Amino acid sequence: MPLSAPTLQHGPASRHRLGQTQLRVTLPWWLQHLARTQGVAVMAALVALGLFSATAYTNPPVTNRRVLQLSSAAEGAALSGDKAGGATASTTLLRAPALEQLPDYYNGCEITSLAMLLRFIGRPASLAQLAASVVRDPQPLVVGQDGAIVSWGNPNDGFVGSVSGRSPGYGVYHGPIARLLDKYAPGQAVDLTGGSFAALLATVASGRPVIVWTTVNFQPPTQWLTWSTPQGPVRATMAEHAVLLVGYNQQYAFVNNPLTGERAESVPLSAFRATWVQMGRQAVTVRAHAPQHATAIERR
Numbered sequence: 001m002p003l004s005a006p007t008l009q010h011g012p013a014s015r016h017r018l019g020q021t022q023l024r025v026t027l028p029w030w031l032q033h034l035a036r037t038q039g040v041a042v043m044a045a046l047v048a049l050g051l052f053s054a055t056a057y058t059n060p061p062v063t064n065r066r067v068l069q070l071s072s073a074a075e076g077a078a079l080s081g082d083k084a085g086g087a088t089a090s091t092t093l094l095r096a097p098a099l100e101q102l103p104d105y106y107n108g109c110e111i112t113s114l115a116m117l118l119r120f121i122g123r124p125a126s127l128a129q130l131a132a133s134v135v136r137d138p139q140p141l142v143v144g145q146d147g148a149i150v151s152w153g154n155p156n157d158g159f160v161g162s163v164s165g166r167s168p169g170y171g172v173y174h175g176p177i178a179r180l181l182d183k184y185a186p187g188q189a190v191d192l193t194g195g196s197f198a199a200l201l202a203t204v205a206s207g208r209p210v211i212v213w214t215t216v217n218f219q220p221p222t223q224w225l226t227w228s229t230p231q232g233p234v235r236a237t238m239a240e241h242a243v244l245l246v247g248y249n250q251q252y253a254f255v256n257n258p259l260t261g262e263r264a265e266s267v268p269l270s271a272f273r274a275t276w277v278q279m280g281r282q283a284v285t286v287r288a289h290a291p292q293h294a295t296a297i298e299r300r
Contacts (some may be wrong), residue, residue, distance in 0.1 A: 061149055061225055061238050091255055093247030093264055096120045096209045100261030105131055106165030110172050110242040112258035113211045114181060114284075117244060121210055121286055131163045133183060135176045141168055141227060142274045154229040155236070171240050174282040177211065181284060192283040197273050201248050203285050209246050209256075213282035214241040214275040216259060218267045221278060240279065 097119045101112040104127065111130040118125050137153030137160050144150045153160035158176050161169030174193045181189040192199060192210065200210050215221055221237035228234075246264055247254035253272040254264040276283070 001290060016091065042067070060145075072217075091128050091247060091249040091252075091254075092205050093208065094120070094204060094209050096244060096246045096256055098256045098261055098263035099127070099258060101127070101258040102261075103248075104128075105163055107159075107161065107169035108161075108163050109170055109258045110134075110177050110211070111163065111180075111245045113242045113256075114177055116205055116256050116258070117181070117209055117286065118184055121185060121188065123188075125184050130180065130184075134159050134163070134172060134180050137229075149215070149225055149227040151228040152234070154231050156234075157231065171237065172209075173280070174213065174284050177242075178284045181286070188214050188280055190285050190287055192285055194281050195283070197276065200245060200276075200283055204245055204248060206288060208285050208288065210285040211242055212245045212255070212272075213240070213242050213279040214272060215279070216241040218271050218275055220271075220274045237279075245283075278294045 004300045022233065073213040087164060097116055099112050099116050099119075102109040108127060108131060111127060111134060115125055115127055115130055135158035137155070137158035137204065139151065139153040139160075141149065141161060142151045150253055152170065155171055155173040156175055158173040159169075161167065163169060174191055178189040178191045192203065203210050215237065216239050219239075223239075224235055224237050226233050226235045241259065243255040245256050248269060250271055253268055255270050255272075256263050257265045
């Protein structure tokens with residue numbers, strides 16, 4: 001999702017430099033991490049101002065999208081020590097690789113989720129390859145005098161706006177992502193869009209992660225926009241996000257979150273389901289005949 005931001009650094013060995021001063025204060029790990037990630041959010045916002053025109057930043061929807069992304073990335077990274085938090089004896093969890101969309105693909109949650117899924121089945125593709133290959137909707141962003149989006153592209157047809165975030169961008173929906181999956185893994189794509197939430201969980205239980213459309217903060221969106229396209233109006237939220245669903249139990253969904261690069265981040269199951277419903281029940285996975293090594297499941 002938009003703008004190039006500094007890479008978030010994790011782990012006790014990392015240091016945050018302010019000028020020539022290095023933080024060496026002995027604080028709880030979570031407080032140190034919070035200080036680092038909030039600093040990243042501030043720096044990313046300053047970088048954003050240099051990358052976008054003044055017109056782009058007076059557009060309230062574009063501004064709101066960046067605020068949501070930066071705050072959600074910082075929050076998620078600050079809590080990253082609690083990986084797979086909430087796991088119980090009845091947890092199903094797939095060992096899928098985790099990748100981060102920042103700093104190169106600020107709007108690239110969908111291609112990053114796809115890259116994780118492709119690596120899981122032994123068909124790796126780089127983010128650069130996927131960004132170059134995803135179908136684009138060429139419709140330009142048109143903004144009214146009040147800052148509202150008048151017209152733009154259709155995410156059902158192709159990626160809307162910039163994947164890197166060097167200019168305003170939105171994202172892409174299930175159809176183009178399923179077709180891109182088939183390009184890199186012919187015959188593997190399964191579009192679960194419109195199905196039941198139980199079907200998503202059953203897919204994970206069978207050993208297959210699922211790309212799921214949700215929101216950046218995993219909360220049902222309260223603000224929606226409608227803009228025109230040649231195919232008709234598009235209703236969207238600037239909180240749009242995509243993740244790789246890799247596990248679940250009775251209370252939590254576990255996702256590889258491309259916004260933070262965290263593996264098996266825990267999200268309350270009811271909230272995750274609600275955002276998936278509001279985002280159109282979009283989901284994409286692979287067929288059951290994945291390589292044997294990719295289907296390892298942890299049950300704990």
